[in-house]
Amino acid sequence: MMEAVxxxxxxxxxxxxxxxxxxxxxxxxxxxxxxxxxxxxxxRALRAYPKLEHGxxxxxxxxxxxxxxxxxxxxxxxxxxxxVPDLESVDEPLPYEELRRLTADLPHKERAAVxxxxxxxxxxxxxxxxxxxxAEAARQATSSGVRRLRRKELP
Amino acid sequence: MxxxxxxxxxxRDAAAAEGLLDVAYDLVDTPVGRLLxxxxxxxxxxxxxxxxxxxxxxxxxxxxGTRVLRSPGPTDEARRQLDEYFAxxxxxxxLEVDLRLAREFGRTVLEELARVPYGELTTYGTLAARxxxxxxxxxxxxxxxxxxxxxxxxxxxxxxxxxxxxGYGGGLERKxxxxxxxxxxxxxx
Numbered sequence: 001m002m003e004a005v006x007x008x009x010x011x012x013x014x015x016x017x018x019x020x021x022x023x024x025x026x027x028x029x030x031x032x033x034x035x036x037x038x039x040x041x042x043x044r045a046l047r048a049y050p051k052l053e054h055g056x057x058x059x060x061x062x063x064x065x066x067x068x069x070x071x072x073x074x075x076x077x078x079x080x081x082x083x084v085p086d087l088e089s090v091d092e093p094l095p096y097e098e099l100r101r102l103t104a105d106l107p108h109k110e111r112a113a114v115x116x117x118x119x120x121x122x123x124x125x126x127x128x129x130x131x132x133x134x135a136e137a138a139r140q141a142t143s144s145g146v147r148r149l150r151r152k153e154l155p
Numbered sequence: 156m157x158x159x160x161x162x163x164x165x166x167r168d169a170a171a172a173e174g175l176l177d178v179a180y181d182l183v184d185t186p187v188g189r190l191l192x193x194x195x196x197x198x199x200x201x202x203x204x205x206x207x208x209x210x211x212x213x214x215x216x217x218x219x220g221t222r223v224l225r226s227p228g229p230t231d232e233a234r235r236q237l238d239e240y241f242a243x244x245x246x247x248x249x250l251e252v253d254l255r256l257a258r259e260f261g262r263t264v265l266e267e268l269a270r271v272p273y274g275e276l277t278t279y280g281t282l283a284a285r286x287x288x289x290x291x292x293x294x295x296x297x298x299x300x301x302x303x304x305x306x307x308x309x310x311x312x313x314x315x316x317x318x319x320x321x322g323y324g325g326g327l328e329r330k331x332x333x334x335x336x337x338x339x340x341x342x343x344x
Contacts, residue, residue: 007216
């Protein structure tokens, strides 16, 4: 069973994670481009916010959106400089949605690890940080969750 | 890494401009103290005295949805009208009010309350009668106490049948101050 962590008002989510988001964007894009990406990150988060089912691991979620925004910005830059028509910008699907049903029966920690690994594509280091454990423990929780899912799907 | 106030303001404005908020709120300083003013897409949904923004944001999120953000733009019109009211330049508020949380009787009472004119007093019993339940003066008191948008819905104009001020969510001193401002009560009365 997942522990139900209450989704905070967006104001609190924003106040708690805006500094970390800006730091990450500056590392990835430099000072100037980070500002546009900052706004885009939190607008995307706002669009997805009503669909959140719980308030666990929100920092990892915010940083993942920031990372995707930064990667999109880099891709746009490359495309523009190569004189290729710009891609239509598409909002990120919320990773929770795809994995939610599949992982519903996993133990809490394994479910979170599988979410963060395959939903958010975080490294085991980052997953460990988000879950308060080591990278190795995060890797083990993820693969144990995946094994459990395989057993379920292939009876 | 601290977020500059300019970048912060830009995001808060954009969030409201894109229509992504369930509730936008801001803090407004007035002669009766600092108020938290909150607005949904249907109108003004809360005015609170002595606000504790974090607690209010939680309550607003539970009532209207989690996308609650401090963002001054959507509250500008209410702020402007409140400023005019406190300057003595406005007698009636021209604002949509979001009463979706009020139940049937409460809503009827609040709608009757909205008709009590500037500078005039009425009683709990009179309001109960106008709402169709003449014996429900006490229930009207409860509705007044929970009025989500004091000042704009003028519960300060409702007094006891003997003329005593009785009570006020923001404290009797503020009730007296509002009535003095409207010329409904002599100072010191």
